[in-house]
Amino acid sequence: MKGVLILLGIIAVAVVFCGVVPFWLMPEAGIAVALPVIMVPGEVVWEDFLGVEGLTITNTLIGTLLADIVLLAFAFAATRNMKVVPGRLQGLFEVITDALYGLAKSTAGPNAKKIFPLMATIFLFLLIANWIKLLPGAESVGLMHCAHEGINGYPRNGIILEVNEAMDAGERATEADYEACYASEHGEEHAEEAAEQEEITGEAVGEAEPDPIDIQPEMTETEGVRDDIYAVTPFVRGAATDLNLTLGLGLLAFVAIQYFGVRAHGVSYFTRFINTPALANVAKRPMGAMDFVVGLLEIISEVAKIISFGFRLFGNLFAGGVLLFVMSFLVSMLVPAGVYVLELFVGLIQAFVFAMLLLVFSAIAMEGHGDHGDEH
């Protein structure tokens, strides 16, 4: 009897929060969930920041700086006042550091001390950067502006986008819509500016019109020009959803791996790629020729690490962001909570995987090279 009541309660809660509220009450009030603009490059928040030409602030850069600040603040707070008997924050940091050092020790052995600082820094930074995008407001609160051509937008209601229909993907703005919106936004004084823009873009539209692939280009034209299509550019976006950061980290990891290798073995480190000793002894050991070719192939797999590092992180985090957008868009309550839990896990795992791979590759680069002949 009690089980039946609990089941009925769960069903009632599910119906209310997954049915009634998102599909009836919220559209009724005009606050249904809008589908955000999904863009691969970081979206520009400020162009020419502080008047400096070409200094563009994207929202992924803001996310990165925020993660830096949070990490530095935590680290400062934890180490400012260190005691023999640690407080809570210091204790937390000690647990994390200890676990990471244990991991480094078990993987890299005596070399752990050299790799550990870089690996732990990257882990902590990525962990915080990945979790910052899960905070409320990240990827959703931002500058509202007229939707550019080809971007879906919604009418504006004060400071929020008005969405009065559940699962409404918005209206795709055309060039004319953007101009009309720009003109109504900036009023009379900027009318000339808008007109100038219209002239410039008018030509572009004229050129693009005889496009044979568009089956019915008039279809979009017949709906008329709207001047109220807005889109939001969020202030903060997950740092790792920008390829610039992930490929940069991949490059850093690659350089670090080579550095560790060279520091451990000197110039002879590169004989694992261009295997001259094996080639010199080819008369004695004919299989040395094979080793030489394998060494050349190693170069490719070494360079591929950059791409592998960069795209793994980017793909996971960006796909996670899109998943969050789409789940919140489809069912705005209850269901996204599960996705958030998944993303919490993915953020941790990806930070761990990045640090762990850096550790393993560095350990391989540093580990015994002198007994190379004995391996075969």
Add this chain to the structure above:
Amino acid sequence: MEITGNLVDAAKAIGAGLAMIGVIGPGIGIGVLVQGALSAIGRNPDASGQITTNMILGIAFAEAVAIYALVVSLIILFVL
């Protein structure tokens, strides 16, 4: 039925969908990996910590291939 709309958009959607076929391999691979790790933990529960770490590393390698497919389809959808 008359087809309306932009043919390029349709082709992009189809191409992005086709690109994601590449996820089949990593899916099978991750399944095999976890199966092996679980049976290893079943045989030797004491080593579960190290097995889990190595399993996650292996999953990361297998998953990278899936992520390449995902990136291709994302590029088709949002960049091209």
